[in-house]
Amino acid sequence: MKSLKKTAAMLAGLMAASTLMTAVPALADDVTIKVALWDYSNTDYYKTMIDGFKEANPGIDVEVVEFSAAEYSDTIVVKMAAQEDYDVIFMKGLPEMSALIAGGHLMALDDLAADYDFEPYGGTEKSLIVDEKLYGLPFRKDNNLIFYNKDLFDAAGVDYPQDGMTFDEYVELAEKMTSGEGSSKVYGAHVHTWGSNVYQYARFTEEYVYNDVSTWDSLIPFYEGILKLQEEGCIQDYGALKTGNIHYSGVFYNQQAAMMQIGTWYINMLLENVPNEDEGIDSFDWGVCSLPNDKGITTENVVGGITPVAIGSYSKHPDEAWKFLTYITGAEGAQVLAKTGIVPAWAGQEVLDIFDGFHDEHPNAPEGLSKYISGSNFIVEQPMDPNGKAIAAVTDDMHSAIMTGSESIEDALKEYKAKAVEAGAAGGDEE
Amino acid sequence: MASNRKQKRPGAKMHRKRTLTAYMFIAPNLIGYLVLTFVPIVLSFVYSTYEWNLGSTKIFVGLKNYIYMFTKDLDFGRVVWNTFYYTIGTVPICLILSLLLAILMNQKLKGKVFFRSVFFFPYVASLVAVAVVWMALFNPDKGPVNEFLRGIGISNPPRWAASAEWAMPTIIGLTIWKQAGYYMVVYLAALQGVPSELYEAAKMDGASAFQRFLHVTWPMVTPTTFFVTMMLIIGTFKSYDIMYVTTQGGPGTATKVLAYHIYRRAFESMEYGYASALSVFLFAIVLIITLIQFKGEKRLTSYL
Numbered sequence: 124m125k126s127l128k129k130t131a132a133m134l135a136g137l138m139a140a141s142t143l144m145t146a147v148p149a150l151a152d153d154v155t156i157k158v159a160l161w162d163y164s165n166t167d168y169y170k171t172m173i174d175g176f177k178e179a180n181p182g183i184d185v186e187v188v189e190f191s192a193a194e195y196s197d198t199i200v201v202k203m204a205a206q207e208d209y210d211v212i213f214m215k216g217l218p219e220m221s222a223l224i225a226g227g228h229l230m231a232l233d234d235l236a237a238d239y240d241f242e243p244y245g246g247t248e249k250s251l252i253v254d255e256k257l258y259g260l261p262f263r264k265d266n267n268l269i270f271y272n273k274d275l276f277d278a279a280g281v282d283y284p285q286d287g288m289t290f291d292e293y294v295e296l297a298e299k300m301t302s303g304e305g306s307s308k309v310y311g312a313h314v315h316t317w318g319s320n321v322y323q324y325a326r327f328t329e330e331y332v333y334n335d336v337s338t339w340d341s342l343i344p345f346y347e348g349i350l351k352l353q354e355e356g357c358i359q360d361y362g363a364l365k366t367g368n369i370h371y372s373g374v375f376y377n378q379q380a381a382m383m384q385i386g387t388w389y390i391n392m393l394l395e396n397v398p399n400e401d402e403g404i405d406s407f408d409w410g411v412c413s414l415p416n417d418k419g420i421t422t423e424n425v426v427g428g429i430t431p432v433a434i435g436s437y438s439k440h441p442d443e444a445w446k447f448l449t450y451i452t453g454a455e456g457a458q459v460l461a462k463t464g465i466v467p468a469w470a471g472q473e474v475l476d477i478f479d480g481f482h483d484e485h486p487n488a489p490e491g492l493s494k495y496i497s498g499s500n501f502i503v504e505q506p507m508d509p510n511g512k513a514i515a516a517v518t519d520d521m522h523s524a525i526m527t528g529s530e531s532i533e534d535a536l537k538e539y540k541a542k543a544v545e546a547g548a549a550g551g552d553e554e
Numbered sequence: 555m556a557s558n559r560k561q562k563r564p565g566a567k568m569h570r571k572r573t574l575t576a577y578m579f580i581a582p583n584l585i586g587y588l589v590l591t592f593v594p595i596v597l598s599f600v601y602s603t604y605e606w607n608l609g610s611t612k613i614f615v616g617l618k619n620y621i622y623m624f625t626k627d628l629d630f631g632r633v634v635w636n637t638f639y640y641t642i643g644t645v646p647i648c649l650i651l652s653l654l655l656a657i658l659m660n661q662k663l664k665g666k667v668f669f670r671s672v673f674f675f676p677y678v679a680s681l682v683a684v685a686v687v688w689m690a691l692f693n694p695d696k697g698p699v700n701e702f703l704r705g706i707g708i709s710n711p712p713r714w715a716a717s718a719e720w721a722m723p724t725i726i727g728l729t730i731w732k733q734a735g736y737y738m739v740v741y742l743a744a745l746q747g748v749p750s751e752l753y754e755a756a757k758m759d760g761a762s763a764f765q766r767f768l769h770v771t772w773p774m775v776t777p778t779t780f781f782v783t784m785m786l787i788i789g790t791f792k793s794y795d796i797m798y799v800t801t802q803g804g805p806g807t808a809t810k811v812l813a814y815h816i817y818r819r820a821f822e823s824m825e826y827g828y829a830s831a832l833s834v835f836l837f838a839i840v841l842i843i844t845l846i847q848f849k850g851e852k853r854l855t856s857y858l
Contacts, residue, residue, distance in 0.1 A: 197821040204608035222824050226609025362716020363695040366800075368686065509607075512824035524806030529718035535806070542628050546823065 152542060154443050155184040156210040159193040159202070160443035163187050171459050176450045183443050196512075203228035205354050210444035213262070215444040216428050217250065217503065218511035223433070223507050224253050225509040230434040231256040235445040243454075243471045250503040259433035260452040261468030263460065265386040267323045267504075268495055269293070269415070270393070275300065275309060275381045275409035284382060286413045286421035290324060293382075293415035294348045300381035301357040311357040313380035314349055315371040318522035319504060320384055321345050325428045326504055327414045332366075333518055334508045336540040337550030346525055346532050353526075361526035372396070378407055384414065386427055387496055391464030394485055410489045411499075425498035428505070466496045510547030517543045595837075602831035607824040619831035629807055629815060636722065637812040638664050641790040643726040644733075649782055652734045656741035657771070670742075673734040681732065685799045688728045689715060715801055718808040725796055725809055732796075733789070737782050744778035745771070780851040784844060812836050 163169050171187050178380070190198050196219040199212060203223055212229070214220045223229050233256055241248050247261040269284055276283050281299055288296075294414035297311030314320050322342055325331030330341035352358045359374070362469030372392055374380050383389075393409055400406045413422050432452060434444045450456055457467035461477040482490045505511060523541035524530045530538065603621055606612040623630055625850035659670050676684050692699050694713040703711035712720040748771060756766045794813035797803055803810035803818070810818075813836065 200608055200824065201821070206610075222607070225607055225824070228609070229610070255779070360695055360716070362713055362805075363693055365804075366689040366715045367696075368694050510823075513825070516818055516822045518809075519802075520804065520806055523802075523804035524718070526717065527713070527716050527805035529805040529808065538628075545626065545628055 126131060137300045139335060153182055153535075154440050155186050156438075156440050156443050156447055157186050157188060158197060158211040158213070158447070159190065159209045160213040161190050161192040161215075162435045163189040168459050168463050168465070172451050172456050175455055176447060176460065179455070180449065183347050185447070187415050199223070199517075200226070200228075203435060203437075206437045207435075208437045208439055210438040210440050212435050213432050213434050214259070214433065216430065216503055217507045218515050220251070220259065220431055220433065221507040221509050221511045224258050224507070228436050229258045229490050230436050230438060231258060232434065232445070233257055233259075235441065237432075239449065243450075243457075243469045245468075245470050245497070245499070245501060247429055247468045247501050250429055250501075250506060253507055258430035260448050261429045262432045262452050262456075263388075263430035264427060264466055264468045264496075264501065265430075266425035266466075266496065266498070266501070267327075267384055267386050267414060268411045269321070269382055269384050269413070270375065270389055271382045271410050271412070272375070272378055272380070273410050275407075277379060279381075283410060284412045284415075287419050288412075288415045289417050290345065290348055294352060296334050297352050297357045297382060298355065301355075309378070310359055310374075311382065312352065313371060313374045313383040314352070314358045314361070315341060315383075315385065316361060316505065316526075318518050321349050321522065322518070323384065323426055323504060324414055326502060327424055328416050328418050329424075329450050329502060333505050333509065334514050334543075334548045335550040336543050337551075339536055339540055339543075342536070343532055350525070350528075350532075361523075365481070365523070366383065376405065378405075383440065387466045389479075390466070390488075390492065394464040395482065395486060397485075397487055399486060406487060408487045408489075411492070411495050413495065422494050423498050424500045424502060425496070426502040426504055429503060469520050470497055480486075508547070512544035513547045514543050517548075563677065593697075598830040598833050600830075601827050602834045604827040604830075606826045607705075608826050610828070614794055615827070619828045619836075622828065623831055629810065632807050632814050633810050633815045636808070636810055637791060638810055639722055640726060640729075640793075640809075641787055643723065644729050644790050645786045647782060648730045648733055648737065648786055649724075649779065651730060652737035652782070653741050653775070655734060655738040656745055657767075659738065659742055660745045670739075673738055676732045677736040681795055682799050684732055685728060685796065686726075688731065689800055692727075716805065718805050721801055721805060721808045725800060728800070729790070729793070729796060733786070737786070740782060741778060743774065744775040748774045776855050777851070780847060780855070784847050787841055787843055787847075791836065791843075 160169065169187070173187070177183065177185060196215050198221050199214070200219060202209070203212070204226060206228075212223070214223070220229070236257060244261055251257055251259045251261060265492075267390070271284055273283065279300060279302070281296070284293065284296055293312075300309070300311035301401065302309050322331055322333070322345070323337075324345045325341040328341075331338045332554075349358070353360060358380075359369075362466065363369075371383060371385060375383050375389075375393075376396055390411075396408065398406050413420070413424070414426065432448055434441055434448065438444055439450050452467070452469055454469060455470060457469035457471065457474050458477065460467040461474045464481065466478075467474055475497060478492040478496060479490070481488045481492055505515060508514065518541055520542075521535050524539070525532055525534045529535075541552075599610075603613045603614060603616055604612045605618070631739050655673055659666055659673075663669070675733060691697050692714040694711075694716045697714070699714075700711045714724045715721050752770050752774070753766060756770050761769065794811060794817050797809050797811060797814045798817070801809045803814050812832065816829050816832045816836065819825045819832060
């Protein structure tokens with residue numbers, strides 16, 4: 124009994140102490156904003172930015188709520204449906220942003236942004252406008268490029284891929300660059316398992332858009348080309364990649380593929396993972412070029428995704444949240460991002476200089492990278508659509524059906540066009 | 555019993571107290587069940603009559619979701635077919651295999667405990683890990699299974715999870731591998747409950763090993779068979795996690811089952827009302843099958 128009393132007294136003491144401790148920040152009249160994001164604990168730049176923000180804005184504290192990366196898109200929609208009071212919401216892309224806007228979970232920012240300078244975003248913010256209201260600021264933008272291994276091209280005596288080459292030339296190049304057998308085989312190209320690794324070519328020339336099935340036939344030549352490469356063994360088989368859960372990054376680091384179409388975030392991964400020549404045997408020089416197409420387009424077009432950040436409808440501190448948004452997507456945040464090789468949506472000269480400077484520090488990176496991230500015509504890979512997530516799910520199914528040869532391109536297009544229309548895409552005959 | 559009699563018995567108070575104690579014991583679980591399972595089930599019936607994208611507005615649409623399901627949802631027929639294919643492919647094989655394993659493990663066998671653990675292992679291992687291993691074994695180009703098939707002269711072995719025809723059998727194989735160990739243990743318990751006198755008597759009458767199995771073992775484990783069948787059927791109808799970690803319903807829609815379709819419609823397409831209607835449909839199927847089984851069990855095990 125005595126010991127029980129003792130424990131009770133100790134507990135009471137602890138409780139008193141902890142209330143005292145929590146009371147301290149409250150005295151300073153601080154505002155704490157709640158930020159929802161993923162991969163916080165393994166991404167350094169978030170911490171750098173948040174620390175910088177807190178230093179620049181004494182009196183605003185930031186509470187990060189981290190979710191698992193793989194399910195983030197679904198989780199955040201469910202969380203917001205429960206009207207949780209997140210002030211700042213990071214999003215992976217526009218489909219989930221459309222879903223959040225359709226549910227009324229994001230705050231329109233037009234009043235807060237009345238005097239804001241959008242110039243450095245280069246128009247990427249326009250894709251965040253729905254019904255003439257702005258719902259977020261663009262944080263990152265990533266456009267797809269062809270990355271290539273210069274050492275492999277030099278060894279084969281083949282010219283590097285060029286900006287503005289045709290898709291047929293790209294296919295030929297991949298065939299030419301394929302060599303070897305077994306474990307020492309080098310594939311001419313690597314096509315990862317995402318739909319975007321094929322349809323991005325058609326989106327690059329703005330012939331294709333996912334939410335209008337009347338544009339889908341523009342995919343045919345690209346699927347034909349990629350399937351041809353797959354049959355010839357010039358790229359790794361889709362089914363093997365998918366069932367083996369093989370990540371594209373290792374294939375390129377290990378020099379098993381001469382070319383690969385992937386987003387600009389890969390610049391960051393290459394900078395971090397490909398050692399300089401004097402540091403390791405796996406060193407190689409890499410380069411980039413714009414996507415192949417038959418229209419002679421080079422670096423003026425860029426196609427890819429935008430990572431937006433927004434304010435929740437149930438936010439208790441929208442003004443402070445806006446300050447946070449403008450900090451992380453503005454000049455300060457952008458430079459933190461750019462230094463890691465991630466492309467910020469804010470594209471002032473400071474950012475372009477950082478990208479051009481990578482070659483000095485990492486000699487295996489190409490010179491003049493800024494040209495490839497600053498095209499004047501930013502084409503959003505999946506523009507906002509209230510049915511965006513449903514339609515994107517249909518295109519994913521179609522992609523796996525075509526790439527595994529389960530259906531011919533024509534049959535698959537016919538079947539999945541109907542499904543996409545049913546999911547809300549435009550271009551169906553009934554409309 | 556106490557309630558039948560109007561007169562107060564001396565034990566009535568005691569009885570009530572005991573009942574109360576019993577309720578107290580089940581309360582934590584019951585409350586959890588009511589709040590976290592039963593209420594959501596009832597709510598899903600309600601939501602199935604709404605159009606709702608998880609936003610702040612819900613529109614009452616009556617039976618529209620159900621009509622849509624049977625007339626307009628282009629995936630629905632395929633998904634129901636896949637679900638039955640998956641269940642019918644999985645349940646009998648898993649049942650027979652686990653019974654055979656149990657009989658084997660019930661013999662005087664060297665290293666019995668080791669083998670039991672080996673067969674039980676996939677059940678306790680994480681599904682993700684087991685699935686990754688399985689998919690690696692059945693990798694169409696470099697997997698050991700296809701290497702072996704090529705080695706014995708089959709030049710064009712199936713492409714397993716990467717082909718529309720073989721994807722479902724591959725998933726079924728994975729499910730059986732993962733589950734058989736658990737049901738083996740269940741059967742093992744049942745086998746050890748069969749009185750040895752019965753076997754002795756059968757032996758005296760000159761019954762062969764197969765006859766002993768057919769006329770002693772099999773009838774004696776029938777209740778377990780019902781239990782296993784029911785758990786397997788309910789399990790396979792509900793399962794979506796296996797598809798989620800392996801094929802994501804692909805290639806195309808080849809392995810998209812009902813539960814996975816519900817998941818996609820709810821959390822990817824944001825059609826919460828329609829997804830609720832689909833889950834009511836799934837609930838109805840499982841309910842009907844379970845009722846049929848209960849009836850059958852009463853009839854077929856009446857001799858026990």
